[in-house]
Amino acid sequence: MSRRKLDLENLDDAATECQRLLQSGYERNGNWSLAQICNHMRMTIDSSIDGYPKWMAIGKPLRPLLRWLMLPKLLRGDSPAGIKTASTFVPAEDLSDAEEVALFTESVRRFRTHTGYLHPHPGFGKFDHASLEQFHACHAAHHLGFLAARE
Template sequence: MRRQLELPRLDDAIAECERLLNSGYTQSGNWTLAQICRHLRLTIESNLEGYPVWMTTLGYPLRPLLRWLMLPKLLSGNSPSGIRTAGMFVPPDDLDDAVEVERLKQSVARFMESTLPLHPHPGFGAMSHEEFNRFHAAHAAHHLSFLQPQTKE
């Protein structure tokens, strides 16, 4: 079961990852915290460094439709579940939570410090740095909503 989770900015996503790392969590989706962090890091790094040509070429014809239909849903926290991602963004099973949270923190810091133009998303196109910050935070909220923090009793 998913929980409601709103993360307006990437800093909020990092805080949530650290909270889950410290409290422990119950997994209700397919991925662990480490796998989610790896997936998020790979998408942020593609935004910084560029997506594969095949991905931008395939996404181009659908971009206006995806931007109009799907982007508002993602940003509002109503992202659909079960949509398969490209193989390059699927994390392996044998990852360490603490290591991947730290790597995601480093990637987010790099994103936040970057003044270079960001590469357009294959499905949603070009956005400002601030729009991409909100996009990546909403993407993180979607995935992290499948992890339930453990409460100490």
């Protein structure tokens, strides 16, 4: 699987990239469609606001190690491919690109305007709002890098 290097400064950039891919069409170089990627990213962003499933707290003892080993790699765009996500965050296959891009864009708006409590990430722990947005933008760049726009 080849993945393009994609640098997204923030979640607005991620939403713009999703709109661009929707408009141009795209080639898949990974397992998920644009709809599936948007759905997955939306679920993770919304969980930052609404809370993660309780069972995911089981990884809490590993947070310091994951934050030290894995988080810097993710933030510099060196996130490894092929790591399985929790089944809760695996998107269905029969999703609409246009619908999921719209829902993702709304999730980004909701996150950007949220001023309340942010739930700790199951693997990396607590973030302030700006750092969590950077994390989500890097997560989006990882997944969207598997799609190449048709020019």
